[in-house]
Structures are given as structure tokens and as C-alpha cells.
Amino acid sequence: MxxxxxxxxxxxxxxxxxxxxxxxxxFLVTVAAEAFLADEAGLAWATxxxxxxxxxxxxxFLRYLRP
Amino acid sequence: MTDRRAEPQPVAAPIWKRDFPYEAAAEEEVTxxxxxxFLVAGAGxxxxxxxxxxxxxxxxxxxxxEPRAIVDxxxxxxxxxxxxxxxxxxxxAVLLRISDSDVVAFSQKCTHLGCVVYYExxxxxxxxxxxxxxxxxxxxxxxxxxxxxxLGRIDVEIRDDGMIWxxxxxxx
Numbered sequence: 001m002x003x004x005x006x007x008x009x010x011x012x013x014x015x016x017x018x019x020x021x022x023x024x025x026x027f028l029v030t031v032a033a034e035a036f037l038a039d040e041a042g043l044a045w046a047t048x049x050x051x052x053x054x055x056x057x058x059x060x061f062l063r064y065l066r067p
Numbered sequence: 068m069t070d071r072r073a074e075p076q077p078v079a080a081p082i083w084k085r086d087f088p089y090e091a092a093a094e095e096e097v098t099x100x101x102x103x104x105f106l107v108a109g110a111g112x113x114x115x116x117x118x119x120x121x122x123x124x125x126x127x128x129x130x131x132x133e134p135r136a137i138v139d140x141x142x143x144x145x146x147x148x149x150x151x152x153x154x155x156x157x158x159x160a161v162l163l164r165i166s167d168s169d170v171v172a173f174s175q176k177c178t179h180l181g182c183v184v185y186y187e188x189x190x191x192x193x194x195x196x197x198x199x200x201x202x203x204x205x206x207x208x209x210x211x212x213x214x215x216x217x218l219g220r221i222d223v224e225i226r227d228d229g230m231i232w233x234x235x236x237x238x239x
Contacts (some may be wrong), residue, residue: 015099022106024114024224032120038178039129044121048114055114058107065100 014065021058025051071124087169128237130154135229136160143231148186150175153233154222158223159183160237162231165205171233173207184218193218 028051035044130199132154143149143164153160153172162172163186177181183195192210193202200212207218222234 011099015103018103018106018110022110025110028117029113032117036120036124039124041121041125044117048117048121051114051117055107055110056112062100062103064108065103067226 011065014061018058018061020063021054021061026055028054112162128201129156130233132221132233134232134234135174135227137233138231139228140225140231143170146188149231151233160233161186162221163204168225170223170225171205171207172221172223172233173202174221176213176219176234178209178216178218179212179214 013030028047032044032047035041035047071217080187093106125215129153129194134224135153137151137153143162143238145164145166148163150159150160150161159182161175162170164170173184175199176184177184177195177200179195179200182195184193184195184202185193186187186202187194190201191204193204193207194200195202195212195214199213201210202208202214203210207213207220221236224232224234224235224236226232
């Protein structure tokens with residue numbers, strides 16, 4: 001299958017988005033750990049919600065990634 | 068008649084592969100889609116971990132401690148400190164006698180990375196030597212350094228029997 005230059009670039013862009021979202025997830029883990037140690041349940045839940053949203057975004061990006 | 072254009076052409080091995088013909092048993096190519104799947108799976112695991120951590124934070128109960136006598140107030144001079152453990156033997160704590168009638172106590176664990184803080188009488192503050200964190204002596208609030216949260220406070224009082232009592236641990 002021949003992949004156009006535009007398709008190749010968009011695939012790379014999607015992959016970079018996923019990598020960035022993954023990096024943000026790692027950062028959110030540190031925030032959650034900090035909230036756990038400080039016993040701040042509100043911050044911990046906010047972190048968890050953002051983390052789930054980022055995961056959903058990363059999963060939805062897979063649709064646009066060429067095989 | 069066969070179509071020569073349809074026949075796959077053999078791909079010449081790169082020079083480095085001829086020079087170093089080593090191949091791992093599990094060597095295979097990973098497509099970018101597979102790589103992205105690994106990343107998304109990892110992100111999902113981290114999201115699940117964050118949810119679990121939030122639930123754990125919500126549901127756990129922290130030992131706030133039971134009231135108990137710590138030390139005879141007469142043995143702790145004004146401006147001096149006394150080390151004790153509260154609420155459990157694994158929790159180092161320190162109290163500071165501010166005046167004849169006032170005394171404050173805090174967890175001795177720095178809220179940055181858990182090093183032990185000590186009282187600096189000259190500066191009238193709690194000091195963490197690990198990363199130069201400083202806390203206000205009477206409230207435990209952060210003065211400077213990397214800590215973001217105040218020291219964990221322990222409610223204490225001097226009772227009529229002359230003993231200093233720890234009443235419980237307050238939220239930081």
C-alpha cells in the first residue's frame with residue numbers, strides 16, 4: 001500500500017500527540033502521589049479524572065493512525 | 068507470459084548486516100501503530116493507577132492518635148524542644164515550649180521528602196537540612212525551601228497535673 005507524504009506526516013503527528021499525552025500521564029502520576037501523601041482526596045480525584053480523559057483522547061487518536 | 072514487474076525484487080542486506088550478521092531470536096519490526104498501541108495501553112494503566120490512588124486516598128483512615136501524656140512540663144524549659152513519638156512509635160515528633168503556658172508540637176517529618184526537621188533557636192524556625200526547607204516555629208507554615216505543605220501539627224496542652232498531653236494529630 002502506498003502512503004502519501006501527507007498521510008505519513010499526519011501519522012507522525014498523531015504519534016507525537018500520543019507520546020505527549022503519555023508524558024502528561026506520567027506527570028499526573030506524580031501529582032496523584034503527592035495528593036496521596038498530603039491526604040488531599042479532592043486533588044487525587046481531579047487528577048484521576050484528567051488522567052482518564054487523557055487516556056480516552058490518546059485512545060481516540062489511534063483511529064487516525066495508519067497501520 | 069509472466070509479468071516481470073509484479074515479481075518481488077530481492078532486497079540487498081545492508082553492509083552492516085553483512086559485516087555483523089547477528090540477529091536476536093525475538094528480533095522483529097514494530098510498526099508505528101503497534102508502538103502507539105503500547106503507549107496507549109501504558110496510558111490506560113497509568114489512568115487506572117491514578118483512579119486507584121484516588122480511591123485509596125478517599126477510603127483510607129489515618130491514625131490521628133489517642134490522647135496521652137508525653138512528658139512532665141517541668142523538664143522542658145521555655146525555648147527548648149523535646150523529642151517523642153506520636154501517634155505510633157514509627158512517627159517521630161517534636162514539641163517546642165514557647166512560654167510557661169504555651170507549647171506546640173509537630174511531626175518531625177519534613178513535608179518535602181520526609182527528612183527529620185529540627186529546631187533552630189537562633190532563627191526561631193524548624194529547619195530541614197536535606198534541602199534547606201524552613202518552617203515557622205509556632206505554626207509549622209512553610210517559610211522557604213522546596214516544601215509546599217506545612218508540618219503535620221499535633222495538638223498538645225499542659226494539663227493541671229503538670230504533664231504535657233498530646234491530644235491528636237491535625238490535618239496538615
